[in-house]
Amino acid sequence: MFDPYFDSVAAFIAMGEHGFFVWSAYGLSALLIVTNMLVAVRRQGRVRAEIARQARRDGARTSPKAGTSSNSVESNQ
């Protein structure tokens, strides 16, 4: 069971004449999935940077009394 099914790398790439279909299927899937993950991670970085920038601006204006303007309600409504 744990011997590779294909005799050679060439046979693996050829996929019994179906190489085009198999590899374009996997290529397109990888493209869509990887792009989606990267977009999610980059958006997170952007939002964090934005909040940090805002916090610095606020900190410069008022003395650091962070947490007083809190509207962080611990309810889920």
Added chain:
Amino acid sequence: MWKTIKRWYHQLGSPRYFYRFCEAVLPWLVPVSLALLAVGLIWGLVYAPVERYQGDSYRIIYIHVPASSGALMGYIAMGVAGLVALVWRMKMAEVMLKALAPFGAALAAVSLLTGALWGKPTWGTYWQWDARMTSMLILLFLYLGIMALQNAIRDPRQAARAAALLAVVGVINVVIVKYSVEWLNTLHQGATLKVVGESSIDASMKWPLLISMAGLWLLYAANVLIRARTEVLSRERRSGWVRRLVRDEEA
């Protein structure tokens, strides 16, 4: 049991607790999902035997089935989140509704594309307007429609309500996708993996399929947690704990 569920509902329903939950889970969720995906795909592509009638094109199954089932499960999760958002107005349900859509849409697209590329050598056509394929295309449109609604309406809570309604109504399409191969006469083959009863797929092909399925589903979960965490930060940006968090990270 009921108490545990209730506690989870309230804890994970709190944005701050949810954020901490993500911090704890994501560092291992991403590597585990990638490792499972790698094992499943290499096993399926390199070691699994060939299918007697379809030849090596059947190896598309190792991405096609995980992506299709992931897109369907993601949609069901959106339906549940939508229901909770509509009935209980729970903030985190709205956040999840938004976080679930993009990767689900990508998986629906992967399902359609890989299905077409599998259909050509197997059925002789990339596309056929049959029940399974058409309902899967509708699933992609539902995902895209929900994303469009969320972006089109300015007020996030109103946007969430509209999206939630579409998500709940659209669940009927998931049922159609699932049973289209049993009730209707379609080109698509019936299910080979069964939760109840004997699967009609050999163990040498079933295990790599189940492993890559677990991998892709967990990667979906990781994607959702990353997106939900971003959404929580964005919505709670004026709250004390987010400001303290950002400040602590800067220091």
